[in-house]
Structures are given as structure tokens and as C-alpha cells.
Amino acid sequence: MDSVTVKELVDAVGLTVYSGDKHLEDRKIATDDISRPGLELTGYFDYYPQERVQLFGMTEISYAHKMDPEERLEVMDKLCGENTPCFVVSRYLSIPVEMEKAAEKHGIPILRSKLPTTRLSAKMTDYLGGRLAERKSLHGVLVDIYSLGVLITGDSGVGKSETALDLIKRGHRLIADDRVEVYQQDEQTLVGEAPEILRHMLEIRGVGIIDVMNLFGAGAVRSKTDISLIIHLENWDKDKKFDRLGNGEQKVRIFDVEIPKITIPVKVGRNLAIIIEAAAMNFRAKTMGYDATKAFEDNLNALIQKNSVN
Structure with missing residues (x-):
């Protein structure tokens, strides 16, 4: 503007x-x-x-x-x-x-x-x-998970909105669906919000547009939030190798801010809402100093050293 x-x-x-x-x-x-x-x-x-x-x-x-x-x-x-x-x-x-x-x-x-x-x-x-501030419109769904702004991205039809609906039912909050307006607040902070016409709205294929605040209450929505993590949903491909230990760090640069990115494969039977919730909690644990991947590697090295001595 x-x-x-x-x-x-x-x-x-x-x-x-x-x-x-x-x-x-x-x-x-x-x-x-x-x-x-x-x-x-x-x-x-x-x-x-x-x-x-x-x-x-x-x-x-x-x-x-x-x-x-x-x-x-x-x-x-x-x-x-x-x-x-x-x-x-x-x-x-x-x-x-x-x-x-x-x-x-x-x-x-x-x-x-x-x-x-x-x-x-x-x-x-x-x-x-x-x-x-200069603004950029991104395709995705922005949700607040335990006060952590998570931008869910992926191809059209991969299940972003349906996953967001499941997260809302689990007590988390919707910021924007389909189109997220993003701007840089300072050198380290990226903020996302919904366009006014789409505020509090969620599109579910086969159902149509639903008003999240009307159905789930004011506690199910937020007007904006800082974006801390990007979770990209990608259709499962058995020939593609996905990160299994969590040590393959990815970053996405938006304006002058680098946002961590996690890619999650989508497959029938996977509960994406629980997986994304766990990914957000694990990311928060890392920012607070605990890295489960490093703890696993330390345990593995200790076991190898113990067996080599015996």
C-alpha cells in the first residue's frame, strides 16, 4: 500500500x-x-x-x-x-x-x-x-499451532484446507486459507494475514465455503501471526527419498527473511493434522535448545563406542 x-x-x-x-x-x-x-x-x-x-x-x-x-x-x-x-x-x-x-x-x-x-x-x-510494507500473496493455509505460525503449502487438492479444518477441531486457530498476504515487519519477522474478503473463511471441496468463526467460535481464528515455519505437503512418491531423521534443514527466503521448511509426504491413511502438530511442537523444542535428532545420534554413537570396546 x-x-x-x-x-x-x-x-x-x-x-x-x-x-x-x-x-x-x-x-x-x-x-x-x-x-x-x-x-x-x-x-x-x-x-x-x-x-x-x-x-x-x-x-x-x-x-x-x-x-x-x-x-x-x-x-x-x-x-x-x-x-x-x-x-x-x-x-x-x-x-x-x-x-x-x-x-x-x-x-x-x-x-x-x-x-x-x-x-x-x-x-x-x-x-x-x-x-x-511491501506485500506478497502466497498460495497456502496459515494456522496458529500453539502460538506458532505455520504456513501449510502444497499443490492444489493435496489436502491443505482439510488438514487445517482438522487442526481447528484440535483447538488450533486459522489465520488465512488459500491466499495469504505476507509482509516483512522487520529484519527477522515475517507476518501473514488473510485478505479482508477471505477473513475467517475456509474452503472444503464438496462442502464449499465455511465461516470458521461462526461454526467454531472466536477462539478458532486470529487476524494475523508471525510465520515461523513452512510445512510443504507433497504427494508420496516411493522413488523419492524423504528426510527420515530430520537433519536435512531446508530454508525458504521470503523478502529478506529465511523461514525453515519441512516437507511431509501425503499418503492415504496418514493423519496430517497430528503429524503437522507434532512437527510444530518438535520445531519449538529445537528453538528452545532440544534437538531429538541430535539426541538420537548421540545415543547411537555412545552405543557404537560401547560395542566397539566390548
Whole structure:
């Protein structure tokens, strides 16, 4: 997405509109960077990032109140750039009259929040980062298994949605079916969510579209989750060798993030939901420092050494 409106930011972050409510839809935000205009209040505008949300905390507001009224009005007028989306004031701090006048003159909304400046900045950055990030649409099913985001991929008709339904019945949660919208939140985090039109929906061949939240309750769905593991379902081929010990590490790069991948062969009679659940639990155990494959190899080496001594 190229931009979001100030109105969308207000609704998402829970901001209070102090003034300029008629400009909320007109003003656009095109970057997730937040500016705290401390230097600008001193009159230094050489590198003023006017296209950013301008956040005023205790430091900026207290300094502004100590300025001469004429100087304060001049600086506030300069802060109102053509592309400046809005002013945001934290902690419900008192807003200088000159800021109100300049903002009204240039049609810039002034927003307030009771949150401390650092928390407010982080909250706005997280929201804008998610909305403005580059997105990619992947074919698959995204489920939350014990708070672990698992993306199930595979050819059409291999049984991804049916497996997801079984996982939901076992107490896990659906994020997206068929099409997963993916974006990179930071250097190590990939987030997946459902397109709005497909949210909470699951397609089962022979049954049609079902509403998971309506059938199983609000606890059976999530709006989004970090993707930690990819499980690829592949039709069983007796001529193909699949990993039996779990030491053949695979990775898939999506944007700049590498996600571990496990390939599971599909065959009549295999309970894929239980297998995927076990794979997710085993992956979590590995991230916590326990590797069953390594434990097996250590036991095997110890047995070989013991027999060779005898």
C-alpha cells in the first residue's frame, strides 16, 4: 500500500482528534518513520522531514511553551509543510495556541494520546510499518499451532484446507486459507494475514465455503501471526527419498527473511493434522535448545563406542 489516511491512523492507534477533523481523510501518510521536531523548534529546518508524522512529547512541548510567542508562531508555521500529515501530542499535554493557529491555517489535524511518547511512537510505527510494507500473496493455509505460525503449502487438492479444518477441531486457530498476504515487519519477522474478503473463511471441496468463526467460535481464528515455519505437503512418491531423521534443514527466503521448511509426504491413511502438530511442537523444542535428532545420534554413537570396546 502506498499510503494510509490520518483517519485510519486515528482509528487503529486510538488517538483523540483535537482539531482538523475535516482533514482526516485528505491527509495521507506515506512513510512509517516518525519525526520528533526538536531541532526544528530551535529554528534548524535544513533537513526537516515534513512528510512524516510529527510527534510532540514532553521535551518538545515544554520547550515550545518557553519560546517567545512570535517566534513560536513562526516555527509552527514552518512545521506545517505541504506534505505534513498531522501533529500528534502525547500524554494529553497542553497544546500551544500558535500550533492550533498554524495547523488550522494549513489544514493539518492535531491529534492527542494519553500514552507516553516512546510507547505512542512504537505503536504508530508498528501500525504504519504493517500497512505500508511491501506485500506478497502466497498460495497456502496459515494456522496458529500453539502460538506458532505455520504456513501449510502444497499443490492444489493435496489436502491443505482439510488438514487445517482438522487442526481447528484440535483447538488450533486459522489465520488465512488459500491466499495469504505476507509482509516483512522487520529484519527477522515475517507476518501473514488473510485478505479482508477471505477473513475467517475456509474452503472444503464438496462442502464449499465455511465461516470458521461462526461454526467454531472466536477462539478458532486470529487476524494475523508471525510465520515461523513452512510445512510443504507433497504427494508420496516411493522413488523419492524423504528426510527420515530430520537433519536435512531446508530454508525458504521470503523478502529478506529465511523461514525453515519441512516437507511431509501425503499418503492415504496418514493423519496430517497430528503429524503437522507434532512437527510444530518438535520445531519449538529445537528453538528452545532440544534437538531429538541430535539426541538420537548421540545415543547411537555412545552405543557404537560401547560395542566397539566390548
